Amino acid sequence: MSHLAGEVSAALAISLASACAQQGAPPGGPEDLRPPVVVQTVPDTFELVETFDGLIRFEFDERISERAGSGTLDDAVIISPRTGEVLIGHNSRSLTVELVGGFLPDLVYRVTLLPVVRDLFGNEMRDPFELVFSTGAETVPTTLAGIAWDRITGLGVNGYQVWAAPLNDDSVVHVAVTDNQGVYAFRYIPGGSYEITAFDDRNADALLDVMEIQGSTRLSIEDGDTLFLNFPVLQPDTTPATLVSAVPLDSVTLLFEFDDYLDPALMLETIGLTVTSEDSADVVLESILHEHEYVAYVEMVMDSLVVLDSLDTVAEAAAIAAASATVVEPDSAIADSVITDAGVSPEDPETLPDSEAVRRRGPPDLDGRSISPPSRGVGPISDGGRQVKGPDGEQLPARRIVVLLEEPLVPSITYQLVVSGLENLYGLPLGGGETSVALEPTAIADTAAVPDSIPVPDTGVVDTALVGVGR
Template identity: 35%
Template sequence: MPALLAILLTACAQLEMPPGGPEDRFPPYVVETVPDTFAVVEPGLRDIFIRFSERISERTAGGTLDDAVVVSPPVDRVRVRHSRYGIAISLGEGLLPDRVYRITVLPVVNDMFANNLRDAFDLVISTGPEFVPNVVAGMVEDRVTGRATPDVRVEARFLMGGDTIVHWNVSDSAGVYSLRFVPDGPFEIGAWQDRNRDREVGEREPQAAFVAGELATPPDTSFSVLSLIEPDTTPPRLARVNIVDSVTLRFEFDDYLEPTVSGEAFSGELAIAPEPDTAVDAAEEEDSLAVADRRGPLMLDPETAARYTDSVAAVRTADSVAATQLADSIAEAGSLDSLAAANVLDSLLAERLVEPRRVIVVRDTIRVRFFQEHEYTRWVAFREDSLARAQEPDSATGPGTGDPEGPEAPGDGAAADSVDIPLGLSGLIIPSRTVVGVLDGELPPGVPYAASVVGVANIHGTSGGEGVDTVMRPLPPPEPEDTTEAEGDAAAGDTVTPPDTVTPPDTVATPGALGLAGAVRPLELPFLRSRGIARPGQALTHPPSRRPRRTARAPGR
């Protein structure tokens, strides 16, 4: 029995909606104000009462009751008290003379069923001046995302007779603000997220700088979109550089960049990055020689690469004298050590190889042309359109005569203008944290480069952004070794090779015959040591040949 009584008492204490009848889904609305709207009142008025169509809740949909009422121009010590069917507003020291006041009830006031006011309600009264229907309106956006921003304090400051009269409001859920019945003439308007409700612009509060406006002959309307930006006085810093392809890099920063500043204002380059000088033991040295003996790509500077190409052409025409002279010039250039040059050219002379080794041109520096993301999008569109038009049979320039380099200025041409660039509510380009760097030559694989950039400005206009990061393209996979000849020799092991078919020793092409004997000054790149390039002062020797030898058998066996 006591347990049953406790359950009944607990059930009676629970708050529930009254049983019976349909659920109330209609929002409350204002039915009466004291004083009446558009009334002319005496200066010093301190009390205002607003009655609603039904009982309202003491709790609002956001904040307190004090935050649910806007008095513009502002009045000190505004307090809002709840009553059964309305709210009582206390205006502190009272209204000043010669002002038109707007008391706004925001749509956060709700009834007992949590139905909010459908729209904000304005009560307009005057302490002397006439009511002029001037309007300052617009929207508030987040500058970074371009989307509408609600609950932002917007102020318009009018200079009248040496005094500054401030009219203000907050943006609604759609980012829209409206200041009605304001004075005519010039004004300044700005906005900020008043997070601590102190009516002052905080150093860390997102804000839109005050801009000039003017209301001419009344009635007049002024519309503007205000863009909020998080405060930041430090220049952007380079966070990382990502490789897009062999000629394109993407530079990422720790802050959003000002999109109206062209990438042509930035400067930078790629320079070979030295690796730490570490000790090399005997085993690693032997492995380096083995790497040099493989038929992998040759990493040469532009001048030596051209000489190597000429030597290949000489070998193909069986001009061994010309090949020897070119081999000497390559060795003197110092871009190949004696071992690598001998292995390459000896094999070419001995076997008349049709396909030479791949040459990777390594330059000390590579120039970079910078683009903002939207500039790069337009530039790529222009290039693609130019190449497509150049391939058309009726093209004015003829097939293949288009300009593959694209426009001199990013975004020139009709194709570039048709590209969809993301814009905010204000029509400004959405900012990005990255810029694109287009190289004036291919980024060689396996070579570390220091990518630098300077002169970058963030979304606040703070310039001086810079940074350096190291990038390196991965090496291509090694070509599979050709074992066909070795397998053929093993299968024909019982075949007797006539002695007169053996090449005499004095006719074998040697490093000395090619002018490559002795140590050669290497390319001054520490990272190439592991690829078989000699260190200064190192004497190079040839490793044992890896080619299977043919064994001659005596006749009759």
């Protein structure tokens, strides 16, 4: 019996020990959904510590995990200005931060704890926590902030390093990191002139490598000022833009596409572009347009066609009304004229025109579809995942340009296209290439074959007829 009791006691002890070792909420207790919260720091916020060579400490209100929500805890803290290597230590309810070489005197340090720390139940900090203290300098509320954004997509970039390097001193670099909207902020930064650089630290070495996505700008800020500055980043490039395709959208419109993005501010009149027929005759170019310029051109033309079609509809309705009214005076010479012009047979005066008005057709969109005013909602741009503009209204780049010709291409004739002297978005010159195109005889609806206007009834005759009705 005692032997059995001993076995039961041992089993119970093992079970209790196992239960204590498991991390989780007490059985039957409320589920823990609250993230860890910093309740104390050493040094204290805005504390003046003229000589500080100890450890920074973040104390939490509960036990924290050794695992970060993303990355590692070694990347959880950013110290600005950066004056040495940062080492992170983990305790059950705290993180310690050591700056190799110690904290330099006469500086304002900003220590940012990123929201990657989580508790034992996986609840992660919702927002960054910022500690500001001084080793002798005055804490002046000077703020520099803005958005680092992708020059191609127009979207803010997440997790990019942002450096503010004084132009008169290379030894002290202020550091920030962008959030998921691309927003960065330097608070309590000394007034002065800086070069601001944002980059994607892909290899996590805290160094700006030549081929990492990056962007920079320069500025000056006074003590106590608040300055907002947005600037783009771009993948460095080593090769010029190369022509990959050219297609006719119709007989007077050619679409060229390159393997690289082009600066939307580039003056396309400066590049070399020729269209040559089989008999070596050059086709005269009317204009060379960026993609966004062609989109604006199409919209302008479509707006004009909407107005013209509306005027045609009004004139047609007036003519039909006049023709209907003159039926009461079939012997009138004026009424006969109106009936004839309006399409009503004198032998059958009750017959009225029953035909749908011919709608003008506008320029093709970038997919080669010929569009008319009722279908102008079909957007010419079909490049998904991009904003329309940058944060400050900047025009985004494209890989395509459109060439308008003064004379239509002849179907079934092969034309040689040559582009030269093209500069890509990164500023590399000598881009271009050559290809050939041939217009299919009936494959493309041709805006060049559409008349500029449709027959409109003579308003003078209509007016006279209306006067005659009132006699």
